[in-house]
Amino acid sequence: MRKKRKSANRAHPSPVVSVIIPAMNERGTIGRVIREAFRVHPRTEVIAVVNGSRDGTAIVAARAGARIVRLREALGHDVGRSVGARHARGEVLLFCDGDIVISSRKLRTLVNAVLAGCDVALNGYEGPKSGVDVHSVVLAKHALNIALGRGDLGGASLTTIPHAMNRKALETIGAGQLCVPPKAHAIAVLSGLDIRTVPPIDVGRPNPVRRRRARRKDPLETLIVGDHAEAFERLLAALGPRGPYPDGSRLISMVR
Amino acid sequence: MLGRRKKRNKRGRSAARLIFRRRGKRPGRPRTRKRRHARTKRLPAKRTFGGERPGFGLRNAEFWRRSAYEAGLAAGQSAVRDGAAEEARTDAGRRWREWNERHRLHRLSWDLYGEAAEAFVKGYAEATKAKLETYIPLPSEVSVAAIVSVMNEEETLPGLLRQLDRLPLAEKIFVVNGSSDASFSILRSLSDGIVVHYAEALGHDVGRAIGAKLADSDILLFVDGDIVIPAERLVPFIQMVADGYAIALNDITPYLGSFERWDHVTVMKAMLNRLLARPDLKANSLTAVPHAISREAANRIGMRTLAVPPLAQFTAIQLGLKIGTAGSVDVITANKSRRDNTGERNAVGRLIIGDHLEALSAAIAQRGVRLGYADTIRRREWAGGVSA
Numbered sequence: 001m002r003k004k005r006k007s008a009n010r011a012h013p014s015p016v017v018s019v020i021i022p023a024m025n026e027r028g029t030i031g032r033v034i035r036e037a038f039r040v041h042p043r044t045e046v047i048a049v050v051n052g053s054r055d056g057t058a059i060v061a062a063r064a065g066a067r068i069v070r071l072r073e074a075l076g077h078d079v080g081r082s083v084g085a086r087h088a089r090g091e092v093l094l095f096c097d098g099d100i101v102i103s104s105r106k107l108r109t110l111v112n113a114v115l116a117g118c119d120v121a122l123n124g125y126e127g128p129k130s131g132v133d134v135h136s137v138v139l140a141k142h143a144l145n146i147a148l149g150r151g152d153l154g155g156a157s158l159t160t161i162p163h164a165m166n167r168k169a170l171e172t173i174g175a176g177q178l179c180v181p182p183k184a185h186a187i188a189v190l191s192g193l194d195i196r197t198v199p200p201i202d203v204g205r206p207n208p209v210r211r212r213r214a215r216r217k218d219p220l221e222t223l224i225v226g227d228h229a230e231a232f233e234r235l236l237a238a239l240g241p242r243g244p245y246p247d248g249s250r251l252i253s254m255v256r
Numbered sequence: 257m258l259g260r261r262k263k264r265n266k267r268g269r270s271a272a273r274l275i276f277r278r279r280g281k282r283p284g285r286p287r288t289r290k291r292r293h294a295r296t297k298r299l300p301a302k303r304t305f306g307g308e309r310p311g312f313g314l315r316n317a318e319f320w321r322r323s324a325y326e327a328g329l330a331a332g333q334s335a336v337r338d339g340a341a342e343e344a345r346t347d348a349g350r351r352w353r354e355w356n357e358r359h360r361l362h363r364l365s366w367d368l369y370g371e372a373a374e375a376f377v378k379g380y381a382e383a384t385k386a387k388l389e390t391y392i393p394l395p396s397e398v399s400v401a402a403i404v405s406v407m408n409e410e411e412t413l414p415g416l417l418r419q420l421d422r423l424p425l426a427e428k429i430f431v432v433n434g435s436s437d438a439s440f441s442i443l444r445s446l447s448d449g450i451v452v453h454y455a456e457a458l459g460h461d462v463g464r465a466i467g468a469k470l471a472d473s474d475i476l477l478f479v480d481g482d483i484v485i486p487a488e489r490l491v492p493f494i495q496m497v498a499d500g501y502a503i504a505l506n507d508i509t510p511y512l513g514s515f516e517r518w519d520h521v522t523v524m525k526a527m528l529n530r531l532l533a534r535p536d537l538k539a540n541s542l543t544a545v546p547h548a549i550s551r552e553a554a555n556r557i558g559m560r561t562l563a564v565p566p567l568a569q570f571t572a573i574q575l576g577l578k579i580g581t582a583g584s585v586d587v588i589t590a591n592k593s594r595r596d597n598t599g600e601r602n603a604v605g606r607l608i609i610g611d612h613l614e615a616l617s618a619a620i621a622q623r624g625v626r627l628g629y630a631d632t633i634r635r636r637e638w639a640g641g642v643s644a
């Protein structure tokens with residue numbers, strides 16, 4: 001039998017990095033996720049936003065050394081990011097998920113990118129891109145970047161975890177906006193934050209979204225497509241009906 | 257596993273029903289047995305059946321060419337006997353439709369239709385000694401206007417005109433704009449169509465709207481001056497509108513390759529369709545030629561809107577017009593190497609992306625911030641400071 005001992009990890013009193021991990025019924029993975037999170041920087045705090053859990057996720061997370069923000073009800077997709085961000089004290093915020101274990105070596109690339117000077121560091125992973133029938137979410141992420149005039153970012157987006165940002169970026173975007181990640185992404189680009197990508201961290205295979213996708217209708221897909229609609233709305237409200245693109249001087253008045 | 261097997265049975269049954277409807281009644285056998293029989297022996301080559309009517313399915317192209325040629329010959333002979341009052345093309349077209357009405361080759365395969373129509377016309381021409389050359393009659397009697405926007409296309413125009421001349425078009429409208437080459441004089445000398453000339457460049461796709469405004473026909477067929485499409489490949493677009501569709505698009509999917517190779521414009525086209533809840537349209541759009549629009553649909557969409565194709569596409573979807581893809585013509589490979597179309601950051605590409613955003617703006621104005629994609633599970637009040 002595995003011995004249940006308390007982890008030596010504990011939140012640093014004045015952290016540089018705050019790792020935010022929303023979790024809902026993630027008892028099986030959360031311990032390992034937190035353990036990796038603590039290794040990204042010597043001065044790290046890990047905040048687990050445990051919501052709507054009935055499987056003891058909070059207990060496992062607390063034992064692993066995380067600060068627990070506990071909510072009885074399920075917050076819904078990505079709201080945990082907003083909640084966690086409000087509790088963060090570090091200069092750098094690293095956003096992860098409770099159901100995917102990513103090695104600290106990979107997480108560190110994001111933290112280091114922000115520490116080296118950029119405002120937002122995105123995971124360069126773009127999702128499956130082979131085949132003609134591309135998944136709506138992959139398509140939407142690419143399209144949003146193109147619409148923002150940042151086609152160079154490819155499919156990288158705040159929609160994809162893990163990603164990191166500094167406090168300036170958090171304040172510019174607003175913690176409240178993080179719960180609709182594509183919109184947060186649009187705001188980040190529109191406010192001229194320095195956004196860079198790090199080499200891809202594959203979150204496709206271990207992600208349960210994909211397993212769910214194998215079934216017929218993915219409710220998350222329509223949610224995320226709607227989120228992108230909100231992001232487009234934000235962009236078009238800010239830059240006008242054609243975004244950053246010209247209208248090519250059409251002589252429409254000639255059509256009489 | 258069980259579910260899957262059940263499904264296959266279902267499919268088998270419906271296919272069997274279809275075959276039997278075509279075969280007609282077979283007396284003396286209970287219906288259930290027929291079905292079971294058909295299910296087990298669903299795809300044998302034995303699918304031609306007796307009677308005067310040639311069978312469906314596995315007849316080969318050679319068979320249809322021969323049948324059509326003989327039918328054309330007979331039609332021509334009877335035309336000579338009757339002393340046809342009509343013009344040879346009109347008469348041949350009418351007689352072809354009579355023949356095709358029985359065999360409905362356009363429902364079987366467009367390749368077959370094209371070959372058979374050509375053979376029929378050849379037979380007809382031989383019998384009547386009329387000059388019909390490679391005329392392609394349409395499956396339905398409809399009035400069609402071809403609308404061609406032309407900007408410095410002297411190289412492709414002669415070929416394009418040759419192909420358009422093969423079709424029974426009621427109108428041909430060429431909108432020449434901003435051309436510094438011989439496009440205009442080529443059109444004046446080689447075509448009997450209407451040529452509209454503007455010295456200045458009207459801007460992308462404005463020519464289409466002007467042409468649409470000028471046309472009187474029931475079906476508007478849009479092509480570009482820079483690409484020569486064989487006439488028989490244009491017929492499906494016309495027919496789809498004749499069949500009741502408002503818009504028949506070109507299915508460019510087969511030429512796109514996998515997503516990682518898509519250019520920015522293609523990504524935006526696919527995104528617009530998905531956001532408008534028409535994923536079935538994939539990356540197909542009014543931006544690409546050829547496409548056909550019914551006169552009525554064009555009027556409802558509005559001529560000025562037609563000058564911004566993605567906006568026209570949104571308007572059509574919003575109006576609930578019937579939109580489908582009629583055929584697949586490769587306009588990608590031919591277009592790739594063109595001057596201002598190359599590179600991600602080219603001017604035309606940027607214009608078209610802007611068009612798509614304009615369409616999205618209109619969509620958001622009408623359908624709301626989330627375009628109708630509900631967000632019911634997210635507890636935004638906990639996030640603070642956001643609302644949809």
